[in-house]
Structures are given as structure tokens and as C-alpha cells.
Amino acid sequence: QVQLVESGGGVVQPGRSLRLSCTASGFIFSSYGMHWVRQAPGQGLEWVAIIYFDGSDKYYADSVKGRFTISRDDSKNTLYLQMNSLRADDTAVYYCAREVTTVYYYYGMDVWGQGTTVTVSS
């Protein structure tokens, strides 16, 4: 079945780095734009980043620009989020999500992973 599975979360000290992975199955991963979305404890959803289907374009929320990098490896059906210079306010559950269509971007996200928790604390 169509599925996304995140991994790589954990507890990390402020200023350190962490890389999240999102492995896709059940669909043609290379045809879809992909997003990262996060939810801090007790807070709402926050859009983090998008990568186009071919990796040609990537965009970031201001809160993570210059610190986070989104990438993809279509040979492994895997999406990544490299997170550097982590701060306490990056503590959140991180979800990867698939665009609802292969034609447009930001139409909506129809397939979500279960989330992976990142805790930034000394």
C-alpha cells in the first residue's frame, strides 16, 4: 500500500545536527513533490520545506532557511531533511508528506508518514 515511513529522530544537543529520512513505498516516488511539516509540542502544524519531483527546486520556511536542507534519492525512494545548527524551538514531531498530484505543487498533501520526534535539549 501507499506508505511513508520516517526515521532518524532523537534527542540532540543545541547546535548539533540530525538527518531525518522518509522512505516511500507503494507509489512512483520520483513523480511527486514532497514536503516536510512539523508540529511542536502543544502547537499547530508548521510547513518546513518542499522539494520538486525532480529535485530542481527546493523552498524553505524562514524559520529553517540556511539551517535545514531537503533532498531526495529516487533510487532509494527516500526523502531527507538535513538539520544543522539545531535550536530548542526545532523540537517537534516531523512529518514527511506527498503532494496530492504529480502536476502541481502546494495543492495539498495526501499521504503522510507517522512522524518522527526530534528533541533539542542540553
Added chain:
Amino acid sequence: QSALTQPASMSGSPGQSITISCTGTSSDVGGYNYVSWYQKHTGKAPKLMIYAVSNRPSGVSNRFSGSKSGNTASLTISGLQAEDEADYYCSSYTSSNTGVFGGGTKLTVL
């Protein structure tokens, strides 16, 4: 990238209809037909309910509908059911080529 504005909470009785609003600007909601809505239960992943303003994914009940007027998008839930109790989030594309979510609306079914 200011969050879109949603009411923090709403409530309704079973069988009633409710409409959740999502207000942005001409640089996001008002400028593009790229508004989506998500249902989120605590501890679960978000679920897409409406995409591109008014399109319903397969498998989503037709009790859910979306619309937009100017800078405000709306999600209407008709025939409210106990299982509809959840948090609801709107999202939009922005002129900065980014996405933005609303602050979320906690829906209580009385």
C-alpha cells in the same frame, strides 16, 4: 510567512453544520486556488480533507466541502458526527513559493 488566521475553537451538536474560516492575504489565500484542509486527531498524522480549495480526495465523506471568497477560505462540515471531533488546519501556497498553515481550530462535538 505569518500563519493564516483560524478560530481557535468551535463547537456544534450532532447533525448540525459548522463552517471553519481561514483568513489570509492576497499573497496567499486570496491570490491562489491552492488552499487545502487537514483533520488531525491527537497522536495521529494529519489527513487531507480538501485540496485546491474545493476538491475532495477519494474516501473523504461528502459531508466535507470547501470554498473561498477573497482572502478567506472556508471548510464546511455538514451533519456533524462525533468522529468529526478533531483539530482542523488550513494551508495555502504563498507568493514566496512557500507553504503556510493556519493556527488550527479545535472542533468539539457536543
